[in-house]
Amino acid sequence: MWDTDLHLSLTPLAVLSRSHVLSAALRLLVQCVFFTDVAGTSVWNMPWPVIGYKSYMSLKPMRIDAPAGLAYLNLSFSGIKTESSCPQEEIHIVVQNGGLPLVETADTSFPENFVRFPHRRIEVIIKPGQIAELTFARPPPGPWFVVGYIKYIDHAIKQKGLNPENKCAYLVMSMAKQSSAIETTQVLPTKELEATVDQLGSLFSFQVPPSTISFSLKVLSCNSAPCELSLKYLAFVNEESKTLVEDCNKTQCILRIASPALNEVHVVEIKSVVGKTGSNHSHTIAFKILVEECSPFISAFAPLSCGLTDPLDRIESAHDWTTMFGVVKSSSVSLVADLKAANVTAMPFTVVEPNDVGSSLKWQIRLVSHPSMNRSSTVQICGGLMYNKLPDTLMPQFNLCNADIPNAINVRDASKLSKTENMELKRYVPYPQAGQWHIVLQAHCFSEDGKTKKECVHGILVEMQLEIQACIDGECSGHGKCSFKNKGANLVAYSACQCYADFKGYACTDNSKAQSRTIQLAAAYLLTLSNLFFVPAIIIGLHRGFMLEAFVYGFTMFFSTFYHACDGIRLQRYRICIMKFDILQLADYFGSACSLWFTLISMARIKHREANSLLQITGVFGLFVGVIFDRGSICIVAVPMFVGLTVIAWSWGVKMYHSKRLYPSWRRYVFYLSPGVLLAVSGGALFAFFETTSNYKYIHSLWHMCISLSLLLLLPPKTIQQQKLSSIETNTEMSQISGVCWTRDVS
Incomplete structure (x- = not known):
């Protein structure tokens, strides 16, 4: 076995604040330098964040390169939390050579045809203030990948800038110390x-x-x-x-x-x-x-114990993260093997960095023909994928069906399988290691009873499909979205599934905690139909002459409705997207901020039409820039509210100064403004502090109702001029009608 030492020790400072991050990094550097007395090279990294594990997209993989021939490789990890009040969460760190390590938790599941290779993988657990040190003697060369995560997941939906819990962040500092080359x-x-x-x-x-x-x-x-x-x-x-x-x-x-x-x-x-x-x-x-x-196929004489084909060709696709393997001929690409040309057939291919190791390797096999295809006799095909190895076919009575190959495919009674059933004989390897791989295949023939083994003849052909692809067939079993991380950056690039409706697993195939159809439809109806509470505010706005405000409310209602109709939490079949989700979200945030701003300006009752228009248009442009810059920031609400309330206080103060009385009347304060502010504050509190992933559909719908109903109470009544104008227009119409009637009477 490898010589692997694990040391876990508490540092003097169990809690580190942001101001102590640099000093902790220096302390870790000193500890790692003096960990061993053999001179070597040290590479250290600044702290990188770790969060609760929801999917593989929650991770930030790090890469450490080890040259060939090292006597040892020492890796040190230090846990940090940014506030003393933060809980002592366990930080899981997984180290693996050659490829991205898989994360296995209680909520992680894998499809049946999803194969995990026995990689060189080690997992350690530390808490903030602790240091874990791993020492590998004679490490293999190449990349070493490190991921960190926390099992605890906070399901509260925290608004940026409001919740002090957001200050609780966990980080890991790492150090890699390499020795000089081993003397051999x-x-x-x-x-x-x-x-x-x-x-x-x-x-x-x-x-x-x-x-x-x-x-x-x-x-x-x-x-x-x-x-x-x-x-x-x-x-x-x-x-x-x-x-x-x-x-x-x-x-x-x-x-x-x-x-x-x-x-x-x-x-x-x-x-x-x-x-x-x-x-x-x-x-x-x-x-x-x-x-x-393993001998190459040079001649067609006596069958070989192991026959090695030429390396498979790589066929790059126009789509990112997609590569096929096969034999390129003058006018076609195929991947067919005659299994009787050798006892064991080996077909080499190469997985390269960077995108291959962050994808999935798919292997699919189908029996094409054999001499007894139309008879009752059977053929057994055994095979698998081997990384950086070949089977020892010189062992007496070597049988690939009994060999310990992690990614084996065993096709028994293949002559009785239909094409559709054969297409199901496939395997997926998540995040394959870079380097040399082989497809290894062997055929065994049996008599009509399917029990007596007999010698096979030439002509047992199998057709295969071998490709590198994102996620699983470029998707996530219809229950999630295939996402890409660090694409195009000088970081570890990979693809992973983000599951919908509480589906779990690497391919979103685990429905043990998935939302039912009823729950998803209820969420869709609540979040969309609750926007209809804007309709009374729109009608009141039109009736009172606030045409612009009514338009803004209608704009917000429309985009909020279709934004939630396109919400990505549910499965695709329960969503309606009239345009890109990002555009709908942007319009919803922008409309909500404008509704707040226009309502506050209308409440200010500014007499000068030019000043009123200037404030409205200035707010629109300012909010547009703010939403584009950071639509989730609390400033999108706080800034227009502060400015709007300031304008209201100035306008109402001037009016009360000149009239020497309360403005507006106490009745408006008691029956309209106070209930309206209470509704708005209640809705805002629900939105900011009580939303979780489980109650989101209920709390967010209540937020829609509270805010839209508060507009009914906060929107001011018609001005005296509007009332007089409306009265004059009404009297004029009545005079015209009376005049017409009198004339008719005279006539």
């Missing part, structure tokens, strides 16, 4: 080498060809007897080291390693041991590394 003697496979080894042992490193199925360390000769040696293979993480202790003068000293990693540096240790005779001295030996490979 490089060996070329198949080349004989002489060396002197003692009890301390000697390390030898080498790389194997990319078609290797196994290698052996063989001692050819030894200068002394007895020659008791220890041959040890130093394995990587999630693999077992292997040791052989023999007297190499009496037996063949051969240490065989099956299915080794193909693109990594292997290290073996040879040392003398104290035997039964008590001998403990150095030996001069000769040894070599023997390599067994």
Whole structure:
């Protein structure tokens, strides 16, 4: 096994405020520098935030690159919270080599055909004020990915700038310390080498060809007897080291390693041991590394134990995050294999960075034909995807159906399956590791009873589809949205599903807590129909001559209705979107802010029409810029309210100063303004402090009702001039009617 040490210690400062972040970073730097006495290179990062895990989009992956041949890699992580009053939440940190680590929580589920490879993955848990240190001996080269998250999720909907709880933020600082390269003697496979080894042992490193199925360390000769040696293979993480202790003068000293990693540096240790005779001295030996490979398809003679095809071609799509693999010919692209050309067929392909590792690898297989296609006999096809390895096909009676391949597909009775059923034989690999992959396939034929195995003949053809794609088939099972993060930036780019209606899982397939059809329809009706409470305010505005205000209320009602009709919380079938959701949201926020502003200006009763118009148009342009800049900011409400109330106080104060009496009348304060302000404040409090993801449909609908009904009470009555003008117009009409009637009487 890999040598992995985990150290967890409390720092002197258990709580760190924003002002202490830099000092904590320096302290972490000092601790990591003195963690080991071996000189190395340190790379440290400023704090990065961690939040409650809702989906993979909640994460901010970090990447650390490790060069080849390191003696060790030390990773240190420090937890921070920004306020002393914040709870001591557990921070989960997951480290993985080669690819993005999956997050597994109680609310995380995977589809049945979703395969998780046994990656080099380690998870640690720290709390704010603690430091976790991980040390990996002889780490494999390449990228190391780190993600952090908190299991606790606050379901309260917090408005920006209002809730003090928003000050509770959790961060993680990280440090990577790399040693100098490990001291080994490089060996070329198949080349004989002489060396002197003692009890301390000697390390030898080498790389194997990319078609290797196994290698052996063989001692050819030894200068002394007895020659008791220890041959040890130093394995990587999630693999077992292997040791052989023999007297190499009496037996063949051969240490065989099956299915080794193909693109990594292997290290073996040879040392003398104290035997039964008590001998403990150095030996001069000769040894070599023997390599067994999967043979390429060069001729069509006797079947091979393992046949290796040419690497599959990459066919890049015009769409981002989509790549297909196949064999490109003059006029077509195909991916078909004849499984009797070899006992095991291996087809290599390469997953590259950056977009491939942030996507999903899809493999689909279908039996095309075999000689007994129209008979009752059956054929069994076994296969899988292997990362950075090939199966050891030289083992006696090797059977791929019984091999330990994580992403295996086993097609039994394939001749009886319809095309539709065959299309279901597929697997998805989330966030595949960059590097060399292989499709490995093997066919077994059976007699008519399906039990007796017989020899297969040529002509067993399978057709496959292999591609890199975003999420799952570019979507999320119809229950979510496939989103992209860090696209185009110099960061870790990936795709992930954001689920609707409380569906869970990486592909939004878990409906254990999903909202029912009734709940989703109720939410749609409540959030949209509650906007009809604006209708009385529109009618009153038209009746009192506030045409512009009535138009703004109608604008707000229209876009608020269709914004909530297009709300992304529900499934697509329960939504109606007349335009892009972002446009609807922008118009809703803008209309709401304008409704507040125009109502306040109308309440001010400014006599000068030019000044009134200037205030209205200035507010519109200011609110437009504010909504474009940050539509969720509290300033969108606070600024027009403060300015509007200031204008009202100035206008009403001037009127009371000149008239020497209360303005407006006490009746208006008691029966209109006070209830209207109470309704508006109640609605605002519900909106700002009591909304959660579960009660959103009810509380937000009440907010619509409170605000729209408050407009009925806050909108001022007609002015005296309007009333006089209306009275004059009414009297004129009555005089005209009376005059017409008198004339008719005279006539």
